[in-house]
Amino acid sequence: MESGWPPLQEPESKRIWGAVVAGVAADLGAHAADLAVRVADLMRAELPEFISDAEAYDQQVASAEASLRAISAQLERGGDPRAVILPAATVAVATTGVHRLVALTPMLRSYRLGHQVVWQWLLARISERTPEPIVLARAADLLSAWLFAFVDTSSSLAEQLYETERDEWMRSAMAARVEAVEAILSGRECDTRRASTRLGYELGRHHVGVVAWMESAPEGSDPQPALNRLLQQLGQLVGADAVLVCPRGAKSSVAWISRARAFGDGDLGKIAIAVEAITHEFAPLLAVGTPGRGLTGFRASQTQAGHARRVATLIGAATGSVTRYDEVAVVAMATVDPEQARAHVVGVLGGLAADDEATYRVAETLAIYLEENHSRNRAAARLHIHANTVAYRVRQAESILGHAIGGGDLDLRVALALLPALRRLPSS
CATH class of the missing domain: 1.10.490.10 (Globins)
Known part of the structure; x- marks a missing residue:
């Protein structure tokens, strides 16, 4: 032997x-x-x-x-x-x-x-x-x-x-899924039944589009499993019938959370509240579109989530935060053309758009004061400062602007909403 x-x-x-x-x-x-x-x-x-x-x-x-x-x-x-x-x-x-x-x-x-x-x-x-x-x-x-x-x-x-x-x-299955998703988002696929079959995901339901990403990850690590777990957990939280996830790079994924009954504002609020508790082991960011139904809603909600992510990047959203499109829609629309956005902010705010922290605090206080319908007390509560400080900063803002704050302040509100994104807007 x-x-x-x-x-x-x-x-x-x-x-x-x-x-x-x-x-x-x-x-x-x-x-x-x-x-x-x-x-x-x-x-x-x-x-x-x-x-x-x-x-x-x-x-x-x-x-x-x-x-x-x-x-x-x-x-x-x-x-x-x-x-x-x-x-x-x-x-x-x-x-x-x-x-x-x-x-x-x-x-x-x-x-x-x-x-x-x-x-x-x-x-x-x-x-x-x-x-x-x-x-x-x-x-x-x-x-x-x-x-x-x-x-x-x-x-x-x-x-x-x-x-x-x-x-x-997985590469084969994911490639087919990504192709089907791209066909829907680009408008090349308009048949709900056929698209549902290709995806293995029922498109006739109500959908919320989500983007999840990480700004950084340890070298050699794969963030995708953690992002997938997070998205699945969020789906369970709102009673989803299905969650469809598509990786979009090493550190980001797009997803849809769907169910037969409509989503309410409270459901989106649950997602925002839950993210910090769920993600204590890593630091993702989320952007969420408004709910929509059927193939059109599937497409629109994810497009909105993409714009919300763009705004989150522009304003420097903190890790572990959720940016909802319905809360940043004006900024999202106005920053599609960066040059127009910058021109509007500078034209309306003048010196209040200056790039220093003290002036920015004044502008931020004015924005919240206007959101709270000119209430010093409610603005103070949101900012965790004294009402007299709010009044002082509003007077400072009026001095910089060169006029009193009146009732017809739509342009001013839009400019103040755009201001946090101004520093990261590309310039000519």
Whole structure:
């Protein structure tokens, strides 16, 4: 018996292997079918997410039997346990598991369960064949080491196969999803039924478009799983029937949260409140469109979310914050043309648009004073300052503007709303 496995190069180990293990190996091949059923039964009991139906069970029986026959052949000739070629039936289990969205963890645990059954069976057989304790101990050590090496190599190969298949399958599925989404957003796809089929997502419902992104992430990390979990959690929070997520780069994703009944303002408020609690482990930003229904609403809400993200970037929104389109619509519309926006702000505000913190505080106070219908007390409460400070800053603003604040202040309100974005607006 020639073997490339180092422990069997030693003469005494080689002799014990030939006298004890090789004979048991032949028995293993003869009982492979029965043992495969025992392995599959244990997996079905311990890993219901892995063996979820009759087809998965039959597939696992076939995989286990093929592996057992391979083990039997290798053991009988004293072959190197690291020289593993996964049987076709085992490859089928891994690839099908990817398509059934089975996680990698239960698949790897299935190897440990199979190892448990096979080791117990082999140990019982060599114990029956070997009356001498010293020989039995050596045979058990050799067989245990061999089986561990075989299972370790097999599970590593299966893990590589699973990850490769998952990456290829996800790329393929995601590419099709992205293409379908782009067709809808660009207006090339206008058939609701056909688009729903392509996406695997019902477009006849009510939708809220969302953009989630990170400004930065640790080098070498993949933020997409965290963004996906966040978006799924937000969907659960508002009782969504479905959440559709599309990655849009290494650190951003677009998504739609949908349900059969209409969304209210309170639902959008829940999203904003929940983000900070959900995302304590990382620091994303969210932009949210207004709810819409059907294919048109699907398109419009995501377009609005994109504009809300643009505004969030312009105003330097804090990480962990949510920017709602309905709260920044004026800024979003007015900053589509940066030159016009800048000209309006400077033309209306004059010196109040100066790029220093003291002047900016005066302008910010004036904006909130106008939002609160000229109420010093309500503005003070929002700013957490004294009402007299509000009055003082309003007088400062009037002095800089060169006129009193009156009732016809639409242009002024728009200019003040645009001011936070002014510093990041591109200039000629």
